[in-house]
Amino acid sequence: MSILASLHRWYALIIKELIQMRRDRMTFSMMLSVPLMQLALFGFAVNSDPKNLPAAVIDADRGPFGRAFTSALEVSGYFDIVARDSNEREAGALMASGAVQFVITIPEGFSRDVMRGDRPALLVEADATDPAATSNALGNLGLLAATALDRDLSGPLASLRQGPPPFELVVHKRYNEEGNTQFNVVPGLIGVVLSSTMVVMTAMAMTRERERGTLENILVTPIRPFEMMMGKISPYILIGLVQTVIILLASAFLFDVPFQGNLALLFACCMLFICANLAIGFIFSTIARTQLQAMQMASTFLLPSILLSGFMFPFRGMPGWAQALGEALPLTHFLRIVRGIILKGSTLADVAFDVGMLVAILLAIGFLSLRLYRRTLD
Amino acid sequence: MTAAIRVRDLSKRFGARLAVDALSLDVPRGRIMGFLGPNGSGKTTTLRMLCGLLTPDGGGGSCLGYDLRTQAARIKRHIGYMTQKFSLYEDLTIQENLEFIARVHGLGGVRMLVSETLARLGLQDRRRQLAGQLSGGWKQRLALAACTLHRPQVLLLDEPTAGVDPAARRDFWDEIHALAAEGMTVLVSTHYMDEAERCHVLAYIAYGKLLAAGSAQEIIDRAGLTLYSVHAADPADGGALGALAAQLRGCPGVDVIAPFGNALHVGGVDARALDGALSPVFDDARFRWAASSASLEDAFIHLMARARAAGTAAGAPS
Ligand SMILES: Nc1ncnc2c1ncn2[C@@H]1O[C@H](COP(=O)(O)OP(=O)(O)OP(=O)(O)O)[C@@H](O)[C@H]1O
Ligand SMILES: [Mg+2]
Numbered sequence: 099m100s101i102l103a104s105l106h107r108w109y110a111l112i113i114k115e116l117i118q119m120r121r122d123r124m125t126f127s128m129m130l131s132v133p134l135m136q137l138a139l140f141g142f143a144v145n146s147d148p149k150n151l152p153a154a155v156i157d158a159d160r161g162p163f164g165r166a167f168t169s170a171l172e173v174s175g176y177f178d179i180v181a182r183d184s185n186e187r188e189a190g191a192l193m194a195s196g197a198v199q200f201v202i203t204i205p206e207g208f209s210r211d212v213m214r215g216d217r218p219a220l221l222v223e224a225d226a227t228d229p230a231a232t233s234n235a236l237g238n239l240g241l242l243a244a245t246a247l248d249r250d251l252s253g254p255l256a257s258l259r260q261g262p263p264p265f266e267l268v269v270h271k272r273y274n275e276e277g278n279t280q281f282n283v284v285p286g287l288i289g290v291v292l293s294s295t296m297v298v299m300t301a302m303a304m305t306r307e308r309e310r311g312t313l314e315n316i317l318v319t320p321i322r323p324f325e326m327m328m329g330k331i332s333p334y335i336l337i338g339l340v341q342t343v344i345i346l347l348a349s350a351f352l353f354d355v356p357f358q359g360n361l362a363l364l365f366a367c368c369m370l371f372i373c374a375n376l377a378i379g380f381i382f383s384t385i386a387r388t389q390l391q392a393m394q395m396a397s398t399f400l401l402p403s404i405l406l407s408g409f410m411f412p413f414r415g416m417p418g419w420a421q422a423l424g425e426a427l428p429l430t431h432f433l434r435i436v437r438g439i440i441l442k443g444s445t446l447a448d449v450a451f452d453v454g455m456l457v458a459i460l461l462a463i464g465f466l467s468l469r470l471y472r473r474t475l476d
Numbered sequence: 477m478t479a480a481i482r483v484r485d486l487s488k489r490f491g492a493r494l495a496v497d498a499l500s501l502d503v504p505r506g507r508i509m510g511f512l513g514p515n516g517s518g519k520t521t522t523l524r525m526l527c528g529l530l531t532p533d534g535g536g537g538s539c540l541g542y543d544l545r546t547q548a549a550r551i552k553r554h555i556g557y558m559t560q561k562f563s564l565y566e567d568l569t570i571q572e573n574l575e576f577i578a579r580v581h582g583l584g585g586v587r588m589l590v591s592e593t594l595a596r597l598g599l600q601d602r603r604r605q606l607a608g609q610l611s612g613g614w615k616q617r618l619a620l621a622a623c624t625l626h627r628p629q630v631l632l633l634d635e636p637t638a639g640v641d642p643a644a645r646r647d648f649w650d651e652i653h654a655l656a657a658e659g660m661t662v663l664v665s666t667h668y669m670d671e672a673e674r675c676h677v678l679a680y681i682a683y684g685k686l687l688a689a690g691s692a693q694e695i696i697d698r699a700g701l702t703l704y705s706v707h708a709a710d711p712a713d714g715g716a717l718g719a720l721a722a723q724l725r726g727c728p729g730v731d732v733i734a735p736f737g738n739a740l741h742v743g744g745v746d747a748r749a750l751d752g753a754l755s756p757v758f759d760d761a762r763f764r765w766a767a768s769s770a771s772l773e774d775a776f777i778h779l780m781a782r783a784r785a786a787g788t789a790a791g792a793p794s
Contacts, residue, residue: 110579315563
């Protein structure tokens with residue numbers, strides 16, 4: 099009986115919210131276009147193909163194949179050899195200062211070993227602080243390795259052209275071993291887009307009622323805090339799922355993100371994440387007195403979310419305190435989940451910890467916002 | 477007769493300002509009580525405490541037998557509150573607003589109920605209009621309909637007829653009386669004297685304090701004013717009454733000076749002191765004096781002046 103009445107009030111609120119949402123054309127179209135905009139901004143910005151990256155070459159071989167490889171690097175357009183005849187110490191300093199992004203070491207006896215078919219190792223060290231910047235160049239290296247020496251492998255050496263590349267490319271990432279690639283970014287965008295729209299939307303929920311004076315009317319009705327929260331949150335879950343679909347379609351068709359995992363699991367996790375963000379927005383809107391305050395709270399929350407969650411910077415590269423802060427943010431856990439599912443095909447068991455954290459955050463925030471919900475105008 | 481609302485020593489403070497100061501009031505069941513007082517006297521604040529929108533800082537009481545402090549949720553189910561400022565959704569249509577309120581109260585047959593209400597209001601063909609686009613008078617009517625939809629036992633109306641034309645105001649009061657006849661208790665704040673006279677009982681509040689309560693006649697009688705109505709002998713002499721008012725203001729014994737159409741009302745509590753103060757101008761050929769009975773407005777103006785004087789004497793901020 100009481101539950102039925104409660105459901106009734108919930109239903110009333112949802113209908114009301116949906117009508118208001120539909121009437122507010124501007125906001126409604128924003129909710130659908132923001133994901134596309136952010137996707138374009140982040141996605142293509144990341145996807146842009148940085149070229150002419152400064153590199154230093156340590157050529158201990160001084161043989162023909164070493165030189166051939168170096169010139170192949172230059173021809174590829176990805177590398178700008180700024181120090182041609184460097185040594186370890188100088189190259190290390192250049193790398194540390196950021197003057198070069200790559201150090202390529204051609205070992206002694208490289209040409210001789212290639213000719214013998216020993217497949218010597220060629221070391222490429224990459225400054226992966228900005229993984230987006232180096233990823234394409236590194237991706238290209240593999241291709242280069244296979245073809246760079248083709249022209250020089252003629253005559254009796256022509257047989258070396260077949261099969262594996264004539265030498266082994268050892269890529270060593272410095273400063274950022276995790277080495278995010280663009281594939282890391284696009285799935286992460288699901289989290290960033292959901293976070294930014296969901297939190298902002300609900301952050302306005304109660305403050306709008308307060309500012310327009312309609313809260314006074316709401317507070318004298320039998321609506322309970324929990325019903326209010328559910329009524330405000332539910333319509334946006336729908337919006338969030340639509341956004342998820344938009345981004346997933348774009349990641350698959352625009353950015354060719356390889357899709358490994360279970361789609362149902364992914365959507366369930368998205369739902370959980372959406373709810374957590376809505377609860378956070380709702381808590382802001384119960385604390386804030388005005389819409390402006392609510393907006394400020396929302397952006398104060400979003401900035402660390404984007405910076406400390408592992409979206410912008412690799413999580414393991416951050417100092418301990420930042421990691422601790424990051425662990426408290428839902429986006430951090432969602433990024434691990436979504437990257438895991440999309441890129442590695444993780445199962446529920448694989449992402450159980452992060453799902454658990456999301457549930458915990460959701461429950462804690464939900465509980466807290468009900469405690470903070472003001473039943474009066476005081 | 478039992479009281480539907482009974483509060484004792486109700487107080488509310490906003491920062492340093494005491495908006496409601498130890499207010500005690502009984503609103504008899506099934507009656508219409510007018511709630512009067514100057515701007516900022518604490519009417520809205522009192523009504524909000526009665527329906528649980530504000531927590532009293534002191535005192536307490538009951539509404540329909542439920543405790544104001546501990547049973548606010550119960551109270552909310554049985555009262556209707558019409559806010560001073562329009563508080564329905566301006567971006568919802570008339571119909572959608574009513575449907576929302578009906579659903580929230582868990583009323584059965586929402587469609588039916590709403591279409592009946594719309595018919596009664598004469599708003600059927602405008603039911604798809606956004607509430608925000610309604611004129612002030614229609615907004616008020618819609619708000620009244622919305623807060624009575626769930627047939628509450630107690631109705632709190634905060635200046636329901638502000639900005640409403642006279643004919644619509646008359647309809648409004650007919651409706652309020654009809655509701656009271658069904659047994660609803662109504663507490664309605666207003667600034668209009670003619671509306672005050674339509675109420676069964678009145679309460680007058682100034683500076684957060686209840687100054688008088690009772691029927692209109694009781695309030696007039698208790699004010700105990702002796703009153704004269706002065707006309708100018710020459711109706712063309714517009715300045716004469718103004719000059720007289722300026723001359724008498726502040727004279728001991730003169731407690732009320734209020735222009736009243738073409739006349740000036742001059743009155744005082746102490747008849748002898750008043751006559752003493754007026755004796756120099758009684759025989760002035762420019763004026764015609766007539767003994768008059770005090771109106772409700774005279775009584776209120778007097779009450780307020782006395783409260784202000786008491787406040788100033790006590791050193792309280794005005
Ligand atoms: N939320 C609030 N915060 C601070 N002060 C307030 C608040 N609400 C009311 N007040 C102050 O309390 C006093 C009483 O206000 P209230 O609105 O109750 O008066 P009122 O009798 O309804 O006036 P009016 O006839 O103009 O509607 C005023 O001085 C007002 O400024
Ligand atoms: Mg008021």
